[in-house]
Amino acid sequence: MNRVKIISALLVVLGLSGCYPKGAEYADDLDLVATIKGNDVDYDKYQTYFLADTVMFVKDNESDVLRPGLQDLILNQIASNMNAYGWTRISNPAIDTGAALITATVINTTQVVSGGWWGYWGGWWGGYYPPGGGYYPGYPGGCCYTYYEYTTGSLVVDMIDPSDSGNGGPGLQPLPLLWGGVANGLVTGSDQSINIRVQKGINQMFWDSPYLDKN
């Protein structure tokens, strides 16, 4: 009888613990796009833009390199959206000093999470609370070990006015942001799927910023 009770209790534990509702299931479910409209910016003041020809790459792993083709894809997608919104791209900012400057930066960060028994359950449930208290997505950790490693990637697109004097004061001062966009997600999947997600992310930045539209 006791054995039956113990088995029943275990079945209750296993059965109910497996039914916690799941969140995101696929990498692109975790894609997030954020845009910021500069404070008191008069966008009518700007009709042209200069797009920096290099995508900056910030990473925490020295051996990482920006995948070939990704830079062109990012720059072309930004230009395509800006042009569609009625902006004119210039190639020489020394001539058109009133142009807005657009820069793009890719930031890759590798997260490593390991833990004990609780980490296992958290991972199994698609958990969100690693021992350090942050958030991590529910990557499969296998049945008997608790080790998670994943890379998050962010594409940051900034629009600034290089002719602005900044905040004033001595020394280097940050230039005020005219507009900014961030596409954030997991760096996982095939090159093709990542390319599609990057393009979607850039498009979403502009859909969320109708105030940039000059048409």
Added chain:
Amino acid sequence: MKRLYIIAIAAFSMIVMTAKPVQAQEGNTMGILNYSMSVPVGDITDYVNDFSWRGFNLDVRYFVSDFVSFGVVSGWNVYNSSSEGNISEVFTINDAQVTITGKQYRFLNVVPILATAYYYLEAEGMVRPYIGAGIGGYYVESNTEMGLYSVTDSHFQFGLAPAIGVLIPAGYSHINMGLTYNQAFGTSNAEGVGTLNFNFGIAWGLD
């Protein structure tokens, strides 16, 4: 929340393991382990509105007479909703307009901790309809996820839970079927949470 959840399940299971045949009359204590399905109602449906198949509770009742019991009930129900596709949230930070777009997942965990009183319309050995109510607190935790980020908010809220049900003798045990309306009242910084719970469980004697 998930850690609390599994600890609670393990604790409830231990109680079940010590169970004895039920006697639901004066001087006896009865435990009911219920599977609890529920649906959010009221304003909280703006946050989560899906029917929840996930929940359970443990209802312990001490019979002060053959027709009246006092006790405690606690358990757990979780509700969730997810956006069909991307949704956009627009808000202001330092006077700047910020727009965030992505899929959104919402979870609401509700843990009642209530003192209960029930009145039974029939004596032990019969099919026993009952009415009653619970009063106490609700631990309410909401978790909103967008992208790789989540925001969690939790409150302990006062509430009431009127209930009706029926105990059906079944061998050494009883089958419980009940309907409970849980209302955790809102506060200045927490929204009220109303849920309608459909309980189906098995009773054991605990003394």
